[in-house]
Amino acid sequence: MTIIDSRITDLQVYPLAFSDPPLLNAAGVHEPLALRTLVRLQAGDVVAWGEGRGDALPADVVPALCEAVLGLDVFATSRIEAAVDTVLRRLRPDLGAQARLVTFAPIEVAALDAQGKLLERPVSELLGGALRDRVDYSAYLFFKWAGHLDGEPDEWGEAMDPDGIVAQAKLLVDRYGFRSFKLKAGALHPDIEVESLRALAEAFPGMPLRIDPNGAWTHQTALEVAHRTDGLLEYLEDPVLGIDGMSRIHAETGVPLATNMCVVETAHLRPAVRADAVQVLLSDHHYWGGLRRTKELAAICEAMDIGVSMHSNSHLGISLAAMTHVAAAIPNLSHACDTHFPWNRADDVVTEGGIEIVDGAVTVPTGPGLGVEVNLDRVAELHERYVESGHRTRDDGGYMRRWDPTFTDARPRY
Structure with a gap:
């Protein structure tokens, strides 16, 4: 019987900035750069990935989150979630339950990606x-x-x-x-x-x-x-x-x-x-x-x-x-x-x-x-763009006001 080493040995977080067209919406218009966060998880010889919102993993909690999940089994996603939740409750008590789930989501996807690679099965099979x-x-x-x-x-x-x-x-x-x-x-x-x-x-x-x-x-x-x-x-x-x-x-x-x-x-x-x-x-x-x-x-x-x-x-x-x-x-x-x-x-x-x-x-x-x-190489490029741009939050309304100073995103509008 082959024993699979499924413990998390490394977790890295890459905030990215990538090109976005000027798409209009009720909040304003998309800025030239959109933001996302990638999670790179390693378990044994497997490298796995997850993607989340640009604000999914706040920079001030990333070191503690990485430390908290090291050594946990990628198949124990409930334990991983509990570890993430504990760190966030301690370091970011301002975050509500839904915001904590936003942080966990890309980590869970990376854990499922790792599970599938370890078992040589697609994620859809892990979901039934x-x-x-x-x-x-x-x-x-x-x-x-x-x-x-x-x-x-x-x-x-x-x-x-x-x-x-x-x-x-x-x-x-x-x-x-x-x-x-x-x-x-x-x-x-x-x-x-x-x-x-x-x-x-x-x-x-x-x-x-x-x-x-x-x-x-x-x-x-x-x-x-x-x-x-x-x-x-x-x-x-x-x-x-x-x-x-x-x-x-x-x-x-x-x-x-x-x-x-x-x-x-x-x-x-x-x-x-x-x-x-x-x-x-x-x-x-x-x-x-x-x-x-x-x-x-x-x-x-x-x-x-x-x-x-x-x-x-x-x-x-x-x-x-x-x-x-x-x-x-x-x-x-x-x-x-x-x-x-x-x-x-x-x-x-x-x-x-x-x-x-x-x-x-x-x-x-x-x-x-x-x-x-x-x-x-593309991950490194988009991460460097994030670092150099100084762009950290999405602001559709602020970008629209560069074109129309009277714009407000207050709703309802019409």
């Missing part, structure tokens, strides 16, 4: 097995400038009206074969956003559509948009803020509502169900504490008759691989998942060809662990 060979993703459409402030126009072009959005959609379909669309709204007047949806419906007959204003609309505006888009949408995402506000919109329109804003921790589930405020929950392993918790969340949603899909933010290929593994193992995944990957793939840390969107879907990796290889 893939139920589908491919996971569908939706094209994520944004109103956007032609290029960044003080910069040259980018390859994507300007999209500030319905014609621009349709052209953007055609480009994404040509490159990736997407078969559904999500439009990020709350950035321009609702009239422009509704007309953009109508233009998409005309240009792509029968393609599923969804729209997300991130709570930028008033109750009355949300009602008007629901009326004007009747029959166009598979669901309406976060038209207003809060469980009570969402409940009222659904009660008055009957339109299915999705969220990644008013239900972001387990304590929100019961009141949301009681109020019939959410019909589709957009899970996100970066927020909910990893892949296993995401699958548990999906099971809760199944019991409560809530649909399941996935939220996305600016991310790289390690996250796309992790999302694909857990999505493949969720029985009740009811809608194509969101992904920013096309917008950020030029700076990806996964080796070329390691993770691809083809015909609007990602084939579930079958190699050990996450099934992707990491380009160490």
Whole structure:
């Protein structure tokens, strides 16, 4: 019998800065650099990776976190989580439970990647097995400038009206074969956003559509948009803020509502169900504490008759691989998942060809662990960019105010 050395012998954290286009949203506009955090975990001879939010592992706690997990078994993820939680409670008592899960999430992904490599099994099998060979993703459409402030126009072009959005959609379909669309709204007047949806419906007959204003609309505006888009949408995402506000919109329109804003921790589930405020929950392993918790969340949603899909933010290929593994193992995944990957793939840390969107879907990796290889030179490059840039927090509103000093991200706006 072969004995596997599965103890953690090293944990390193790499904050990264990578290119992001000027994508508009209710909070402002994406800055030239987006932030993510990579975790590199070693167990025995295996090197494994996880990816999290840019603020996932605060620099002041990283040394203590690394020390706390050394010697723990990568298969003992509950013990690893407890060790991480203990350190954060001691050093960062200001962090709530959800923020502590954000810190644990990329460590858990790295532990699962290590488990898979040690056992020579894909992560999806560690989550119960893939139920589908491919996971569908939706094209994520944004109103956007032609290029960044003080910069040259980018390859994507300007999209500030319905014609621009349709052209953007055609480009994404040509490159990736997407078969559904999500439009990020709350950035321009609702009239422009509704007309953009109508233009998409005309240009792509029968393609599923969804729209997300991130709570930028008033109750009355949300009602008007629901009326004007009747029959166009598979669901309406976060038209207003809060469980009570969402409940009222659904009660008055009957339109299915999705969220990644008013239900972001387990304590929100019961009141949301009681109020019939959410019909589709957009899970996100970066927020909910990893892949296993995401699958548990999906099971809760199944019991409560809530649909399941996935939220996305600016991310790289390690996250796309992790999302694909857990999505493949969720029985009740009811809608194509969101992904920013096309917008950020030029700076990806996964080796070329390691993770691809083809015909609007990602084939579930079958190699050990996450099934992707990491380009160490690219990691070093993006980490150096992070160090040299001095960029430490995302500030969409501040960047927008460089263009429009009167801009405010207070919501509702329209």
